Amino acid sequence: MSYRDIRRTLRRLGVIATGLAAMLVTVVVPGTSAQTAPGCRVDYSVPSQWPGGFTADVRVTNLGDPVNGWRVGWTFPSGQQVQHAWNATVTSSGAQVTAVNASYNANIATGGSVSFGFNGSWSGGNISPAAFTLNGVTCTGRVVDEPPPTAPKAVVAAMQPGWNLGNTLDAIPDETAWGNPLTTRELLRHVRSEGYKSIRLPITWTNHHGPGPGYTIDPVWLGRVRDIVNWSLEEGLYVMINLHHDSWQWINTYPTDRANVLARYNALWSQIATTFRDHSPKLVFENINEPQFAGTANDEENYRALHELNAEFHRIVRSSGGGNTTRLLVLPTLHTNADQGRLDAFMDSYDQLRDTNIAATVHFYGFWPFSVNIAGYTRYNAEVEKDLVDTFDRVHTTFVSRGIPVIIGEWALLGYDRNRPGVIERGELLKFFEAVGYHARTRELTTMLWDAASFLNRPELRWRDQGLHDLIRSSWTERSGTASSDQVYLPRSGVITAKSLTLNLNGTLFQGVRHGGTDLVNGIDYTVSGSTLTLTASALTRLAGNRDYGVNTAVEARFSQGVPWRIEIISSDPPTHTASTGTTASFSIPTQFRGDQLATMEAKYADGTPAGPANWTTFKEFGHIFEPDYAAGRLILKPDFFTEVKDGPVQLTFHFWSGAQTTYRITKSGTAVTGSPR
Structure with missing residues (x-):
């Protein structure tokens, strides 16, 4: 998918100059609960030092699954002693030091950080510790490479949630052609630190191989793909690779050019399978992105063509040996569509392959009129919700309930593009993203967000809309409350009256309204009757200030869990x-x-x-x-x-x-x- 059409070496810091010792040590450790690929980073610095004494700051960033209770240990190399600590209880036994969490900072979420510090004494030298442990595990500088699960359902579950490196290796003709920078190890590390467990690498091979009959893949390109796969695996991510835009560039002519397409398809997958056959089982293969065919009379011919390519892909990979004999293979439905006919055709192909180490993949971009804002579908309404629920229910009933795991290999909204803001109003978009997280989770579907750079600003390694990312991340584990709108419009002049919104609690409890760091007063600033939240005229008058055109300020409706719902207070007149x-x-x-x-x-x-x-x-x-x-x-x-x-x-x-x-x-x-x- 492209909106054009519809993260082994970790960075290390040495000693900081000006006489102050500082060290960044990347550590990988499990928490107290079960984890699949735990990891963390420790920043140890000495911001001030004087004869015989110093102050140290320690920051622990959790790169793995949530940690509940932490213990950081290290050895002082030059006889230093801790005298007074804050935000942790620090004890020493000779040169061995242990810092244990306080009652209020025991939990570190995935991607979250905790800091503590201490004053210490030194004599003769103040060399920074060379290594750390967290909860008793030695720091290794990389994600713990624990044996991944092997059962298909467990593998796919461990891949949740996933992220697409979109418009990059799939770009035509090369990696940066569609406006994205070269992929770096730091990018992949950032994606993992933000809670993602898997990465899909869409790859277009068309411009990177020679002519037939060999169709030899350019070794430089294959080396580049191999590097990014290796970096991703070393960062603890599951990785999925495929043939991407090849689907419409030449694979689609298979029904009328069977011999040539099959020779090219087989040659590419033979080379890819051989290259990666000894890689970690956390690497999975997806044969074709969004398969489609030209020159056919009906869908039965399309289904037959797709099954023939599935069978060739399956034969080539399984016969290539090594880890490929048991590697998870991911097969798409026709067009990666989730209509029932497409799902049933997949089942026919699956049954013929007689291999249970296979997952299904479909894509989901929402109810089309809402996804692009046409035909008056400006809101996330009941019809849009029904389309989502019906789609996920069909996939669960047809596949998951029969033991076939499912990957939503791409999902987002077609009209969401940083270059075209406003196509989908932000509040309506938030409701959709929150609902996808919930309905996928409750139906055991693994989701892989399609990101062609509309979500993550890759050069800066920051989310373009932090609030949207917070809501997506929260949806992996819990629901968030929303409301009928995230906007309250007030007249530019004249009398301001009370305004009401309908709360969508989504199983949460309403807890109040906040403006900045101040809680508004129930009964004075707002009232709640059932699911109706009303902001009073006096509160709105105060919040609107001088009532300049546009957003004057914003308040937050807060709930018992999830992300608060931001409500903008806007002054306007008719355009x-x-x-x-x-x-x-x-x-x-x-x-x-x-x-x-x-x-x-x-x-x-x-x-x-x-x-x-x-x-x-x-x-x-x-x-x-x-x-x-x-x-x-x-x-x-x-x-x-x-x-x-x-x-x-x-x-x-x-x-x-x-x-x-x-x-x-x-x-x-x-x-x-x-x-x-x-």
């Missing part, structure tokens, strides 16, 4: 437009948004019928057909809109999130377009 002229290649409507945000646009001819593309609905596709440019004060109508608009007048209705609606009339005559407000 206004002015007349405009342009062409079908370049036309925009001058607009004063006045603090409001666009939700969707309707287009109708004079007789009320839909105008423009998707002529089955008056509501056009956000981002593809139209988009707001808030900074420049304009609404853009894309050329794709005009390609299917007849000459003559068209009435546009703009729907805004405040509830405001505006109308605008455009007239197309050949390539000329004029427009004015109605």
Whole structure:
């Protein structure tokens, strides 16, 4: 998947100059509960030192599963002694030192950190400790390589959650062609530290092999793939590799070019299988991304073609020896779609292969109209929820209930793209992501987030939307409460009245509303009646401040678990437009948004019928057909809109999130377009 179409060496720090000793030691240890690939990093530094004394800071970052109760141990190499400690109980026996958690910091979540410090004495030297232990396990500088599970269901469960290195090794023609930087070990380490257990490496091989009959893979490219696989495994991640965009570049011609496609397909998988046959069983193979075929008459022919490729893939890998005889193989449904016919066809192929060490994979990008914001589906409503639940139920019933594990190899929303903000309103998007986490978890489905750089800023190693990441991460273990909206709109001037939202508790308990670090007062600032939360007029007046256009501030609805629900307090007036002229290649409507945000646009001819593309609905596709440019004060109508608009007048209705609606009339005559407000 690409939105163009629809992390062995750990970094070490030495002694810091200016006479202050500082050391970064990466340690890998299990916590007190069962873990699959535990690990942590310890930063030991001496921020101040004086004759005979020093202050030390110790920061422990947990890279593995959650730790409940910790004990850090080390040996002082030059006779130092701890005199006074904070945030831990520190004891010594000769040169051996042990720091034990305090009552309030015993838990370290995956990716979380805890810090403690102490004052100490020294004589003759103050050399930093060379190694640490955590809970009795010696620090090794890498993730503990515990034997992974071998049963397919356990392997797939251990892969949850997963992340896609999208638009990278699958980019055409090379790794950086679609705007992403070269993959680094630090990136993979960061992904693991953020709680992910597996990484899917989509790989397009088309431009990286020679001609037939050998189809020899470029050794430089294969070496690059091998490096990233090895780095990922050494960071404790499960890894899944595949043939990616090859699916539509040449594999799709299989029905009409069987001999050539099969020769190429077999040659590539033979080389890949041989290269990786002695790798850890934490490496799994997925044969084709989103398989599709051209030149067929019906789906029965498509299913037959896919089974033949599945059988060849299975034969090649299993016969290549080494770990491949038992390696987990992942097979897709046709188009990696989860309609029942596709699932049933998978079962037929699975039964014929007679190998239980196989997992199924499908992709999920949500209910299509909501996923791209078309046909008026601006909200995560009951219909969108039903599509999610029905899809996951079908997959669970058909596969999981029969012992076949399932990987949702890609999931997100098609319209979510950092380059096109606002296609899906953030609160509605949050509800979808929260629900996917819950419904997948309760149906034992492993999910692998599709990230083409819309989620993780790779050069900076930070999430573009930290709140969204927090909610996704929370959904792996618990539910979060939401509300009917994450916005409260107030008039720019005039009287402010109370505003109500419906709480979606999702099994949590409502605990209150907070503004910054201050709890609002129940009965004065807000009231709760059943599932209705009402912010009072007096509280809103205070929160709105000088009522400048746009977001004035935000409050949080807090629940008994999960991530708080952010509610923005926004001042706005109805947007206004002015007349405009342009062409079908370049036309925009001058607009004063006045603090409001666009939700969707309707287009109708004079007789009320839909105008423009998707002529089955008056509501056009956000981002593809139209988009707001808030900074420049304009609404853009894309050329794709005009390609299917007849000459003559068209009435546009703009729907805004405040509830405001505006109308605008455009007239197309050949390539000329004029427009004015109605």
